[in-house]
Amino acid sequence: MKDLKHYLSLLAILSIGFGLFWIFNFNRQIQIWITICLGIIYVLWGVLHHAIKKEFYWRIVWEYLLVAIFACVIIIFLLART
Amino acid sequence: MNLLEWARHLFVPHHSNNCKARILHPSVLCLLVAIYLFGQFALNFYLLVSPSVLGFASNITPERVLEVTNQKRAENGLSLLTLNSKLNEVAQRKAGDMFAFNYWAHVSPSGRSPWSFFQEVGYKYLYAGENLARDFMNSDSVVDAWMNSPSHRDNLLNPNYKEIGLSVVNGTLNGVETTLVVQMFGTPLSGSVAKKPTVLPPQEVVAIAKTPTPTPMPSPATLAKEETPVVAEQKAPLSRVALAQAKGEVQSPPLFSPFLLTKTIAIFLLGLILGVLALDTILVFQRKIVRLSGKNVAHLIFIGSLLLAVILTTPGAVL
Numbered sequence: 001m002k003d004l005k006h007y008l009s010l011l012a013i014l015s016i017g018f019g020l021f022w023i024f025n026f027n028r029q030i031q032i033w034i035t036i037c038l039g040i041i042y043v044l045w046g047v048l049h050h051a052i053k054k055e056f057y058w059r060i061v062w063e064y065l066l067v068a069i070f071a072c073v074i075i076i077f078l079l080a081r082t
Numbered sequence: 083m084n085l086l087e088w089a090r091h092l093f094v095p096h097h098s099n100n101c102k103a104r105i106l107h108p109s110v111l112c113l114l115v116a117i118y119l120f121g122q123f124a125l126n127f128y129l130l131v132s133p134s135v136l137g138f139a140s141n142i143t144p145e146r147v148l149e150v151t152n153q154k155r156a157e158n159g160l161s162l163l164t165l166n167s168k169l170n171e172v173a174q175r176k177a178g179d180m181f182a183f184n185y186w187a188h189v190s191p192s193g194r195s196p197w198s199f200f201q202e203v204g205y206k207y208l209y210a211g212e213n214l215a216r217d218f219m220n221s222d223s224v225v226d227a228w229m230n231s232p233s234h235r236d237n238l239l240n241p242n243y244k245e246i247g248l249s250v251v252n253g254t255l256n257g258v259e260t261t262l263v264v265q266m267f268g269t270p271l272s273g274s275v276a277k278k279p280t281v282l283p284p285q286e287v288v289a290i291a292k293t294p295t296p297t298p299m300p301s302p303a304t305l306a307k308e309e310t311p312v313v314a315e316q317k318a319p320l321s322r323v324a325l326a327q328a329k330g331e332v333q334s335p336p337l338f339s340p341f342l343l344t345k346t347i348a349i350f351l352l353g354l355i356l357g358v359l360a361l362d363t364i365l366v367f368q369r370k371i372v373r374l375s376g377k378n379v380a381h382l383i384f385i386g387s388l389l390l391a392v393i394l395t396t397p398g399a400v401l
Contacts (some may be wrong), residue, residue, distance in 0.1 A: 003377070014387040021391050026215075026400045031304055035388070043383050044338040047375060053373075063376040064109045070355070071388045074114055074348045077122050078392060081341040082186075082217050082401040 008048050013041055028079050035075050039068035090212065093358050094365065101371050114351060125340055129257030142261055144248040146221035148284065151238060151246070151265075154229060158239050168205040169247020173264040175199045176212070180262060181253040183379050188212060188401065192269065200268070209242040211267040216260050217341070224263050227400050234400055244266040257338055341397045351356040352389040 017038040024030040046064035050056045087098075095101045104110055122311045125215050152162040178189060191196050196212040214236050228234035235241075247266040252259065363378040365371075 003379075007383065010383055012175065015384060018391060020386055022394070023230070025230060025395075026398050027231050028399045035391075038384075038388075042380075046380060049377065049380070054211070057374060059374065060376050062108060064380075066108050067376070067381050067384065070111050070115050071352065071385050074118060075350055075388055075392055075395075077116055078341075078344050078348045078382045078395060 001036060003049070003053075006045075006052075010042075012047050013045070014038065017041075031079050032076050034081070035072050039072040042068045090165065091158070093361065094360055095371060098333060101366075101373050103362050104353070105358050106362060115353075118351065119348070122344070126257075129340065133353060142218060142221045142250050142263060147224055147248055147263065147265070148246065149249070150222055150225040154225060154238060158242055160239060161244070163243060164247040165267075166205075166245040166247055168203045169245055169266045169268050170249065171203045172199045172205060172268075173197075173247040173249035173266045174251070175202065175263045176266070177251040177258060177264045178251075178295065180342075181251065181255060186214075186216065186255060186399075186401065188214065196266070200266075201303065205268060206271040207268045208271045209240070209267070211237045211240065211270040213237050213244065213265040213267075213400040215263040215265075216255070216399055216401075218263070223398065224400075227398060228265075231400055236310050236329045237267060242269055246249045264292070339397065345395065346391065348392045349389065350394060352385055353372070356385050356389060 017034055021031055021034050024034065043061070043064045047056070047061055050060050090096055091098050092104045095103055099107070105114075110254045118202055148165060155162060160167055176196055177200075180186060183192070185191050197210060200207055200210060215224045215227060218227065219401075225238075229239050245268050247268070249262075251262050251264075254260070255261065255262070285306070359378050359382050363382065366373070366378070
């Protein structure tokens, strides 16, 4: 897989985020902030990845943004339900 | 377009959807987010107009919370906390205030701090702290959650505390039946600390040590000095469960929990997108489709991680 290093870096970031999410279990405010941070980092990862690959298009940025918003909104509203 | 074609258009990359499952298109993702948000607001509205229909059944007892709390302290070589009736009253008033004014916080929306309740009951303290919890299934899980939260753990294992007060109250908060656990810690100013280490109540959250002297401490507690607590006399709106208990009736579990409903929907939506992404990835690879798009593998990793987080999220919160 040619982009293995990139994906491994993403996996590492998400693993750290997941670990923090688990550590702060039941601490909803912190969990919500962790989720928001992960969403932002994910979009930045996408931008950086495609910029490095010389495939940067706003349409692609929009796609990463939407995927992040989609997942984050779902989890944030769940956390807000306590 | 028949049903099969429509399903293919929605879930499988095809020339009809520009070689990308329609559900993965930005417009459809936006639509899904909008539907989810609408559903959440509709649920909130339903909770407002039909309170106590939905809720959360728990089996928490102050005795057990106290027992486990002191167990944790003993394991860490700390003295056991003594149950104090005034602190119990403080905890009871705090829980009543949260139900009466419909909030879930250390400081009420009107700016009332926990320490005002100490003043109300005449408990003069050298150190004081408050831990809150809600929506847990049983006493052990409440204390476990506190122990897993660094700030609450510090409170629970604070060697300065000598006494404890506890309150476990069922009521309706934001239209949802819930069980609030309030744990108040204190060390009396007089030094007349009870000598017998009774196995008593639990503790939780925000540890704020404060001296009652005019020395300002960077904690919400200092604000309490100037406040005259007005609240607390109001009764908390009794939940269906609490009313049943008061009447000596056997309590029935709530119809369903908003949390579990939201969690089910969240798992379904994330799982659906994850599945379609996986199928899309395989078909694009097999058919050697070239298209301008984000990386499916990245989306899979991201959504998969959050799906895992959703699955592992259980009801209950500490503050």
